[in-house]
Amino acid sequence: MTTTARLSRRSLLRAAAAGTTALAAGCSGGARSVQVAVVWSTSELDRFRQVVAGYPAPVQVVSAGNDIDAFLRARHLAGTSPDVAILPRPGLVTEYAQRGWLSPVRPSAEYSVPDELGDLLTAEGQRYGVWVKxxxxxxxxxxxxxxxEPPATWDELVAMTRRLGALARRNGGPAPLAIGAADGWVLTDWFENVLADVAPDDYNTLAGPYADWQGRAVRDALDRLAELWSVDGAFLGGGRRALLTQYEESVIQVVYARRAVMLVGADFTADVVGPFQRGPQAPTTFPFPGAQPGGRPLIVGGDAAVVFADARGGVELIEWLTRADSFQPWLRAGGYLSPNTNVSIDSYTDQVGRRLVEEMRAPGTLRFDLSDQLPGAFTGSDGVGIWRIMQGFFADVTDGVGANEAIRRATGQLAAAARSAGGGR
Incomplete structure (x- = not known):
């Protein structure tokens, strides 16, 4: 999540006040607590607090909300940076390191992650972050x-969407797909899965400074999305209604209201699904379909912990968080996937969690969330960057704009945004 470098005075004062209050609360008990700022809220926040309750020193956890970048920039300007922050994208880790805000970290000897993940958190040969989720x-x-019977290939998914869409229009049955298009990251998740399938060799290059956002790889991925998203009746309420639908609401449309048949969503969708996990009607998952049977993309995201410069106790907390047993309370509760390959698969209490971890540990198969790797404002947040551009593309193809014209508009905007952020053309 990003924001512009310019912060309003109101945002600055609000974050500074939060920092002062939090520090006072942390010191009130005598021993100074280690303060951690996180993006998590609700059940994820509660579970992380259960995790750090096992740390041998006091830990105060502050939820910074979705725009943790704005929160941390304001706290830095006010001189009230937390000791540790858990960031939702690697681009922030390297940016903060280059600004001199962070100290190098020292993970536990029990910490090991796939090379595709570990390399994302280094700057000038130093490690500045560790993956914790x-x-x-x-x-x-x-x-x-x-x-x-779920579709096994992309063509089967398209054919099923057309068939179910026609039935929905004729008989008023459930729509084939729910989608929380009001949250731009939902659309970039779709795009990244399709891109990794149609152009696997080009996927990682799009995160670099020489990315070609008007090239064939991007155009082919958008063309495939247009094929599905333009199906009449594909989405509950149509494209315009989908653009007003939040991610959580789209989940409920499938697993509770049963007004839609399928939903593309990460494993953390289980936090919303949880209350409806009962008996034989419990929601379940199948892999995002690729072009060939058995061949499918694997996109992963993650949250990384960093230590702010001169933070007392932060380095020691990072070392503790990277031990193989530190997240056991969250593993037992469910809804948590560890990036640490030294965490035993037997630690997972459910078969789904074990299967997903085994998939992520298979060598050479995973790719990290592309939008989370993009520089500056291009990475996307509400109303800007790749999130906004994908919402515009979705609006075009669901509103009758031809695929060629919609792709031309989107690739032009992507290229302009990349140039502005220094991330390609």
């Missing part, structure tokens, strides 16, 4: 009673 982002959710 992973997300599997190549899943489709369904109820077996609504969809007994």
């Amino acid at each position: 992973a997300a599997h982002k190549s899943l489709v959710w369904r109820l077996r009673s609504m969809l007994p």
Whole structure:
């Protein structure tokens, strides 16, 4: 999540006040607590607090909300940076390191992650972050009673969407797909899965300074999305309604209201699904379909912990968080995937979690969330960057704009945004 470098005076004062209050609270008990700023809220926040309750020193956890970048920039300007922050994208780690805000970190000897992940958190040969939570982002959710046989390939998904869309228009049945298009990251997750399938060799190059956002790889991925997204009746309420639908609402449309049949969503969708996990009607997942049977993309995201310069106790907390047993309370509760390959698969209490971790540990298969690797404002947040551009593309193809014209508009905007952020053309 990003924001512009310019912060309003109100944002600065609000964050500074939060920092002062938090520090006072941390010191009130005598021993100074280690303060950690996180993006998590609700059940994820509660579970992380259960994790750090096992740390031998006091830890105060502050939820910074979705725009943790704005929160941390304001706290830095006010001189009230937390000791540790858990960031939702690697681009922030390297940016803060280059600004001199961070101290190098020293993970536990029990810490090991795939090379595709570890290299993302280094700057000038130094490690400035450690992965503490992973997300599997190549899943489709369904109820077996609504969809007994899921599609195995992209062509099967398109054919099923056309068939179910026609039935929905004719008989008023459930729509084929729910999608929380009001949250731009939902659309970039779709794009990244398709891109990794149609152009796997080009996927990682798009995160670099020589990325070609008007090249064939991007155009082919958008063309495939246009094929599906333009299907009449594909989305509950149509494209315009989908653009007003939040991610959580789209999950409920499938697993509770049963007004849609399928939903593309990461493993953390389980936090919303949880209350509806009962008996044979429990929601389940299948892999995001690729072009060939058995061949499918694997996109992962993750949250990384960093230590701010001169933070007292922060380095020691990072070392503790990277031990193989530190996140056991969250593992037992469910809804957590560890990026640490030294965490035993037997630690997972459910078969789904074990399967997802095994997939992520298979060598050479995973790719990290592309939008989270992009520089500056291009990375996307509400109303800007690749999130906004994908929402515009979705609006075009669901509103009758031809695929060629919609792709021309989107690739032009992507190229302009990349140039502005110094990330390609």
